[in-house]
Amino acid sequence: MTGVVALQAALVLDCANGHGEGILWNPADCRVWWTDIQGQGLWWFRPDDRLSGRIALPARLCAFAPRAGGGWIMAFADGVELWSADFRREARLHTFEPGNPHTRLNDGRTDRQGRFVVGGMNEGTGAFDSSVIRVNADRSVETLFGGVSCANSTCFSADGSTMFFADSPRRQIEAIAYGGLAERRVFVETPGIPDGSCVDADGGLWNAVWEGAAVMRFDAQGRVTHRIDLPARRATCCAFGGEDLATLYITTSRLGADAAELVATPRAGGLFAARPGLLGLADRPFAG
Known part of the structure; x- marks a missing residue:
């Protein structure tokens, strides 16, 4: 692609996640956090001293965010819960689509007001019958919209007026007017297949390309400006981190990889990073 900045991601941690996802930077502890959904573990990495760790969980954690008052909001496959800072379950806020045995929660992120937005997927049949919900600061839960097969790419413009969202099988990212949600455009x-996304301080959107071995940046007009290649086929999510928010951290997956693929790409499932020369935007902690 002419005029596109081409970069290579470097391996940060060879963690061999079954399905790394949901990555974020937490300025409160200066750590990168992400989940291994299939491995039922929450991982962290501290850039300053390159220490890392894993917290075992009782179920598949799909998306999460720190809370402003301490602790975490956790979107497990079957529902949303509040957990303490030392990872003890405090309360269940919402059970997700209990009448549908095929759906689970998937991709989520806080909006600029500190509300937690998370969408579902039908991992059984692929039907477009799941939804996107929002957990408000008062712990109430509302459904934003339905008709979703696999929610991904949830992130918000700097001023909070636009929500970016992908239903992955449709192979497009939408820009949704976040006030009323009625105005939606491609x-x-x-x-490729869009997975997790984040935005930068210049208004660009970075998207992890599932099965595309890359993260791509689109400017405000939807033009490709950067491509970061990975030695792993399944990029899943990305987030700017480090105290300067200048490093793009990228999770990857081994989901669906056969033995031959793992021989060819042995670092699949690892945590990668690149410094693209642009700065990210800090996410708001959950306000509830």
Whole structure:
């Protein structure tokens, strides 16, 4: 692609996640956090001294965020819970789609007001019958919209007026007017299957390309400006981190990889990073 900045991601941690996802930077402890959904573990990495760790969980954690008052909001496959800072379960806030045995929660992120937005997926049949919900600061839960097969790419413009969202099988990322959610337009037709996304301080959107071995940046007009290649086929999510928010951290997956693929790409499931020369935006902690 002419004029596109091409970069290579470097391995940060060879953690061999079954399905790394949901990565974020937590400025409160200066750590990168992400989940291994299939491995039922929450991982962290501290750039300053390169220490890392894993916290075992009782179920598949799909998305999460720190809470402003301490602790975490955790979107497990079957529902949303509040957990303490030392990872003890405090309360269940919402059970997700209990009448549908095929759906689970998937991708989520806080909006600019500190509300937690998380969407579902139908991992049984792929039907477009799941939904996107929002957990408000008062712990109430509302459904934003339905008709979803696999929610991904949830992130928000700097001023909070636009929500970016992908239903992955449609191979496009939408820009949704976040006030009323009625105005929706195709922001970009993606060259691959869109997975997790984040935005930068210049208004660009970075998207992990599932089965595309890359993360791609689109500017405000939807044009590709950067491509970061990975030695792993399944990029899953990305987030800017480090105290300067100048490093893009990228999770990857081994989901669906056969033995031959793992021989060819042995670092699949690892945590990768690149410094693209642009700065990220800090996410708001959950306000509840």
